[in-house]
Amino acid sequence: MDYAKIAPMMSRLWSPIAAVTSAHQGRDNAQIAVAIGGASIVPDRPRVVAQLYKTNFTHEMVSGSGAFALCFVKPNQLDLVHELGYRSGRDQDKLTAVPYHRAVTGSPILDDCYAYFDCRVVNAMDGGDMTVFLADVLEGEVRDGEPLTWQHMRTLMPPAWMDEWNEKIEGELEVSRRTMDTMESIAWPRPT
């Protein structure tokens, strides 16, 4: 499969950038994600799907708590994306300097963001290197402005961050290549 042949369409299938937050066993954490989708046609029962990579600390926390919040960031929050997206919360508290509160599930809601959804997991699918979480949106709000996309962020951020990003992704690619076909729980083909 030659990725160049489909790259322009694949890049349109990522969501705006969100901080995915979670609270578990007395700790709060957040990571950055762009693989989020709408998952309900019923307006008063909104749902989302969110993909979280298994090596991320947030994956462990969401698996434990069964809840997370999505905080979609604004174009002026590049530093926040850098802070939350480029290192792991296993070793440090990434939210020390970030003001937040809690809503329904107890997951951290960043005070400053374009929109937030407070979510409770209702099902999950093993993707090998990642898990797809299906979740009810229990509370949420959208503020003025617009969400930041990765395409937009690339044009705004310091070039050094791109190098830093490529270095980080290099290690993640290696892990994904090794694990994406090793799903423990497979609902396909359907049990008969």
Place this chain on the structure above:
Amino acid sequence: MDYAKIAPMMSRLWSPIAAVTSAHQGRDNAQIAVAIGGASIVPDRPRVVAQLYKTNFTHEMVSGSGAFALCFVKPNQLDLVHELGYRSGRDQDKLTAVPYHRAVTGSPILDDCYAYFDCRVVNAMDGGDMTVFLADVLEGEVRDGEPLTWQHMRTLMPPAWMDEWNEKIEGELEVSRRTMDTMESIAWPRPT
């Protein structure tokens, strides 16, 4: 949950409009979907997630064949979206007048579209009213132009189609409300 509070962000979480096609037991079919996402960070192992509603004939066909193709349509293909998205393939062959060929999986690839992905299912998650399919993209291509979004289509299509759409969605909402919490296969909470 007051949907108006999150509507502007939810609407940004749908994908461009795709015809989701499938071939099973000698029949070919296609439906319209906007709940498609990227699902791999490995360029040469592209994956997608696609949500298909259980009442759709395509859901039955994809469940049977384990394969589908995504054909993202262009802004000048409104008639095609109307043709494929407003009625069911159970009763008629929706593709009679639509030129298509096949690639790897045998799913119909529309000759005319912005981009196509030929996909094989690798896992699935029960969402109650719908199934989230995780699939490898085995072949694909992007052509010139841009994909059509639902937001864009709403501004282009005849007003009568909106009434027709609202009538169709009314019945689907009723089914979703009744079934979205009735998942038979739940991988959450995780088995311990």
